[in-house]
Amino acid sequence: MQAVKEKIALIMPNHLGDVVMATPALRALHKARPGAEVHVVIREELAPVLAGCPWIHRFWPHRVYATRSPWARLAQRLALARALRGMDCVLVLPNSFSSALLAFATRAPRRVGYRRGGRGWLLTERLPPPRENGRVVPLAMVRYYLDLMGRLGCPEAGTQVELFTEPEAVRECDALFERHGIDPARRLVCMAPGAGFGPSKIWPLRYAAEVARKLLDQGLQVALVHAPGEEALAAEILERTGSGLVSLGGAGMQLSLLNAILARASLLICNDAGARHIAAAFELPALVLMGPTSIRYTNMNLKLTRILREPVECSPCHLKVCPIDHRCMTRITPSRVLEEARAALYDESWRGDLDLELRV
Incomplete structure (x- = not known):
C-alpha cells in the first residue's frame, strides 16, 4: 500500500x-x-x-x-x-x-x-x-x-538564493534580444529603475538617464527592465537618454522572462528592490542604490552585490514617500555609480560587499 x-x-x-x-x-x-x-x-x-x-x-x-x-x-x-x-x-x-x-x-x-x-x-x-x-x-x-x-526540524541546505530559467522564457528572451538588436555575445547592462515599495526608494530618473547615456557612449549595450506599471518611469528615462537605450520591460513582462534576461546580463544597476535578489540568484554583479531602508533586512548573498548609499541622519526611515528632500538617494551621484560600474565590468578583482554580510 x-x-x-x-x-x-x-x-x-x-x-x-x-x-x-x-x-x-x-x-x-x-x-x-x-x-x-x-x-x-x-x-x-x-x-x-x-x-x-x-x-x-x-x-x-x-x-x-x-x-x-x-x-x-x-x-x-x-x-x-x-x-x-x-x-x-x-x-x-x-x-x-x-x-x-x-x-x-x-x-x-x-x-x-x-x-x-x-x-x-x-x-x-x-x-x-x-x-x-x-x-x-x-x-x-x-x-x-x-x-x-x-x-520543522529542517537543517539548512545553504543560504544562497536560487532561481531557475524555463525553456519557454529563454526562447522569449532570444526573440526579445533579436527584436531590439541586442547581441548576446556583447556585454549588456540592465537597469531596473522602479521599486514597488514606493517612490522613496527610487533613484532620480535624471541620474539614471545620465548613467545610461554614458554607458552607451562607452560602447556598452544598455536596457531597461522595468515592471508592468512602471512605463512612465521608463518613458522619462528613454526620453532623457536619447538613442541607443532599449526597453525590455513594461506591460506583459513576466518574471520568468526577467529571470532569463538577468541570467544573460553582465551587470544590473537597480534600486533596493526585487531585481537585485534575482541578480543574486543568477550570480550577476549588481549595484544597489539604497536609501530609506535598512541593510539588516537583506545583508546576505552579497558576494557580487555592492550597496551604494550615503550616510544621512534620517536613514533608514522606511517611509514610502520622503517628507523632505530625498537626500539619501539624491546624494548618490551618477559619477560614483559609473565608477563602480566600470569596476564591476572590467576589474576581475571586483567583489560585492562581503564585509556587510550577516555572519550566522
Missing part, C-alpha cells in the same frame, strides 16, 4: 525580493522532507519568478490584493483556505495577521509562524521574532525564513 505523502503549504511573502529570499527555505524543506508534497500560496503576478523550481509540487496563485475591499479580500482568503484543507502543515512566512488567519482557516493541524501583531492564537507553533533590549529588530530575511524551517 502506497504511503500517504505529507502535505506542506507555504504562504509566501507579498513582495518579489522576499519571495526570492525565501528560496533557501524552500530548498531546506525539500532536502529534509524529500517525500513531502510542497504547495506554495503566492500572489499571481509573483508566481512566475519561481517557474521551474523543482522543490514545488503545486502553486496556488491568488489575486487577493487585486481588490481594495476588505470584505472581498476576506472572502477570497476563506475560499483559498477551503481549497487548502487537507494540508498537514502550513508555514506562514509573512508577518501579517491576515496570512495567519488564512492558515487558521485551512484547519491544518500544524500552523507555524512568528508571534507578531496579536496573531499568535491563530498558530499552533509560534516563534518569537528577533529582539534586542526587548524590541523587535531587523534580521536578514533569508535567515528569518530559514529559522521557520528549523522549527
Whole structure:
C-alpha cells in the first residue's frame, strides 16, 4: 500500500525580493522532507519568478490584493483556505495577521509562524521574532525564513538564493534580444529603475538617464527592465537618454522572462528592490542604490552585490514617500555609480560587499 505523502503549504511573502529570499527555505524543506508534497500560496503576478523550481509540487496563485475591499479580500482568503484543507502543515512566512488567519482557516493541524501583531492564537507553533533590549529588530530575511524551517526540524541546505530559467522564457528572451538588436555575445547592462515599495526608494530618473547615456557612449549595450506599471518611469528615462537605450520591460513582462534576461546580463544597476535578489540568484554583479531602508533586512548573498548609499541622519526611515528632500538617494551621484560600474565590468578583482554580510 502506497504511503500517504505529507502535505506542506507555504504562504509566501507579498513582495518579489522576499519571495526570492525565501528560496533557501524552500530548498531546506525539500532536502529534509524529500517525500513531502510542497504547495506554495503566492500572489499571481509573483508566481512566475519561481517557474521551474523543482522543490514545488503545486502553486496556488491568488489575486487577493487585486481588490481594495476588505470584505472581498476576506472572502477570497476563506475560499483559498477551503481549497487548502487537507494540508498537514502550513508555514506562514509573512508577518501579517491576515496570512495567519488564512492558515487558521485551512484547519491544518500544524500552523507555524512568528508571534507578531496579536496573531499568535491563530498558530499552533509560534516563534518569537528577533529582539534586542526587548524590541523587535531587523534580521536578514533569508535567515528569518530559514529559522521557520528549523522549527520543522529542517537543517539548512545553504543560504544562497536560487532561481531557475524555463525553456519557454529563454526562447522569449532570444526573440526579445533579436527584436531590439541586442547581441548576446556583447556585454549588456540592465537597469531596473522602479521599486514597488514606493517612490522613496527610487533613484532620480535624471541620474539614471545620465548613467545610461554614458554607458552607451562607452560602447556598452544598455536596457531597461522595468515592471508592468512602471512605463512612465521608463518613458522619462528613454526620453532623457536619447538613442541607443532599449526597453525590455513594461506591460506583459513576466518574471520568468526577467529571470532569463538577468541570467544573460553582465551587470544590473537597480534600486533596493526585487531585481537585485534575482541578480543574486543568477550570480550577476549588481549595484544597489539604497536609501530609506535598512541593510539588516537583506545583508546576505552579497558576494557580487555592492550597496551604494550615503550616510544621512534620517536613514533608514522606511517611509514610502520622503517628507523632505530625498537626500539619501539624491546624494548618490551618477559619477560614483559609473565608477563602480566600470569596476564591476572590467576589474576581475571586483567583489560585492562581503564585509556587510550577516555572519550566522
